[in-house]
Amino acid sequence: MEIATLTRWYLGFGLGRSLLRMAARRGDMIPRALVDPSLQADPYPFFEELRARGPVVQERLTAATTSHAATKELLRSPDVGVGGGHGELPKPLRRLLAGLQRAQVLGPMDPPSMLAVDAPRHTRYRKLISREFTARAVARHEERIQAVAERLLDDLAAETGDVDIVQRYATLLPVAVIGDLLGIPDDQRDELLRLGNDAALTLDPGLGLAAYRRAERSIRELHAMIEAHIVRLRENPGEDLLSRLVMLEGEDALTDVELHAIALLTLGAGFETTVNLIGHGVLLLAEHPEQRALLTDRPELWPNAVEEMLRIQPPVQFTLRVTYVPTTIAGQTIAKGMPVTAMIAAANRDPSVFPEPERFDVTRANAHDHLAFSAGEHYCVGSGLARLEGAIALRTLFERFPDLAVTGTPELRETRVLRGYDRIPVVLGTRVAAG
Numbered sequence: 039m040e041i042a043t044l045t046r047w048y049l050g051f052g053l054g055r056s057l058l059r060m061a062a063r064r065g066d067m068i069p070r071a072l073v074d075p076s077l078q079a080d081p082y083p084f085f086e087e088l089r090a091r092g093p094v095v096q097e098r099l100t101a102a103t104t105s106h107a108a109t110k111e112l113l114r115s116p117d118v119g120v121g122g123g124h125g126e127l128p129k130p131l132r133r134l135l136a137g138l139q140r141a142q143v144l145g146p147m148d149p150p151s152m153l154a155v156d157a158p159r160h161t162r163y164r165k166l167i168s169r170e171f172t173a174r175a176v177a178r179h180e181e182r183i184q185a186v187a188e189r190l191l192d193d194l195a196a197e198t199g200d201v202d203i204v205q206r207y208a209t210l211l212p213v214a215v216i217g218d219l220l221g222i223p224d225d226q227r228d229e230l231l232r233l234g235n236d237a238a239l240t241l242d243p244g245l246g247l248a249a250y251r252r253a254e255r256s257i258r259e260l261h262a263m264i265e266a267h268i269v270r271l272r273e274n275p276g277e278d279l280l281s282r283l284v285m286l287e288g289e290d291a292l293t294d295v296e297l298h299a300i301a302l303l304t305l306g307a308g309f310e311t312t313v314n315l316i317g318h319g320v321l322l323l324a325e326h327p328e329q330r331a332l333l334t335d336r337p338e339l340w341p342n343a344v345e346e347m348l349r350i351q352p353p354v355q356f357t358l359r360v361t362y363v364p365t366t367i368a369g370q371t372i373a374k375g376m377p378v379t380a381m382i383a384a385a386n387r388d389p390s391v392f393p394e395p396e397r398f399d400v401t402r403a404n405a406h407d408h409l410a411f412s413a414g415e416h417y418c419v420g421s422g423l424a425r426l427e428g429a430i431a432l433r434t435l436f437e438r439f440p441d442l443a444v445t446g447t448p449e450l451r452e453t454r455v456l457r458g459y460d461r462i463p464v465v466l467g468t469r470v471a472a473g
């Protein structure tokens with residue numbers, strides 16, 4: 039078992055990480071985005087440097103798109119795909135890895151996860167789950183999200199000292215929403231939180247062995263939880279996404295492995311990303327009192343403020359594609375079989391689309407043109423829900439605690455693809471009674 043875990047880690051993460059580190063030492067720039075720890079605190083000057091080399095940068099092992107137009111073109115290109123979730127590996131190694139995978143340890147980026155399969159398989163899953171994320175379906179969550187936000191803030195109202203707003207608020211709201219989506223009983227939410235946090239680690243290609251072992255253990259536990267839960271839902275279905283998927287029949291019916299993959303991806307893709315949006319939002323507004331004042335005077339700006347937060351601090355910094363044929367992006371041909379990183383965080387600060395891109399401006403007219411939710415076939419299916427959660431979470435927080443101030447140094451998580459805070463100490467200040 040131990041050897042299998044080690045091999046899975048090596049092929050899925052370790053080998054890629056060593057190659058990236060080696061290439062970074064030889065002076066290649068793209069791998070640094072993934073493995074250079076000195077870029078964690080502020081990666082943006084590096085993205086500027088990379089974009090200065092052109093909209094498409096090609097190096098020995100890999101390529102990247104850096105401008106807004108080239109990144110969008112890549113993500114929408116029919117000539118590229120997700121390469122089975124480990125597009126950075128040569129095909130024979132990808133096959134070997136797939137052979138070593140076992141259903142109990144399939145992570146959110148392993149096939150048949152939607153983020154690891156291409157059309158037509160992807161199209162089928164996407165059609166089945168999209169029904170749960172239409173504007174009307176998302177609107178049904180609004181009241182509940184508002185109620186959860188208010189309950190969490192009621193719990194905080196008695197605090198007079200420092201409060202970690204990530205652990206006490208930003209994390210708890212998305213876990214309640216995902217718990218509802220998957221129909222997970224309330225008393226298992228703490229467990230879901232712990233396991234979901236660990237599972238999300240596998241979205242990062244630079245994952246070390248110790249973290250991988252923890253993630254794999256948690257993924258195993260999550261599969262066991264989902265398994266028991268599917269059995270319950272088959273007997274007693276509810277009104278949630280998973281219940282509806284479990285009950286599909288005929289040619290729509292999903293296998294157990296497919297159901298597990300969807301549940302795990304919803305958790306892996308929908309949880310920490312939203313935590314990061316809320317965390318970044320708290321910090322941005324704490325650092326920009328004039329923008330906060332604008333939102334107090336003109337609350338109708340909240341949805342646009344969330345777009346601007348997603349633009350300037352995208353919770354998913356980049357994503358990977360692999361070219362299936364020689365592919366032309368921004369007029370440059372990239373060879374077949376090349377891993378290409380779509381640098382979302384660089385595209386979102388492209389000055390040809392967003393003038394003065396480093397300025398946080400909640401009134402920016404085209405803020406919603408960001409690529410924080412990707413583009414093309416894998417465009418985030420939960421984007422409507424994430425926008426709603428972000429707007430309710432932040433608006434309710436700042437309306438209840440208008441003097442909220444950051445009191446210490448926020449701590450970033452180590453992961454690179456998902457960039458966000460683990461801890462933001464704040465003092466809540468004057469309270470305004472709930473409306």
Ligand code: HEM
Pocket residue numbers: 152153164216219303304307308309311312315352353354357358410411412413415416417418419420421423424425
């Ligand atoms: C601020 C929060 C969020 C951000 C920034 C975000 C970002 C993304 C991005 C960038 C992708 C595409 C990755 C790629 O192209 O390779 C994606 C896909 C996805 N997201 Fe989100 N996401 C967020 C919230 C959510 C939520 C709340 C859910 C569901 C509850 C969700 C479910 C998914 C799923 C299922 C996919 C795969 C879609 C596909 O492959 O067709 N996301 N997300």
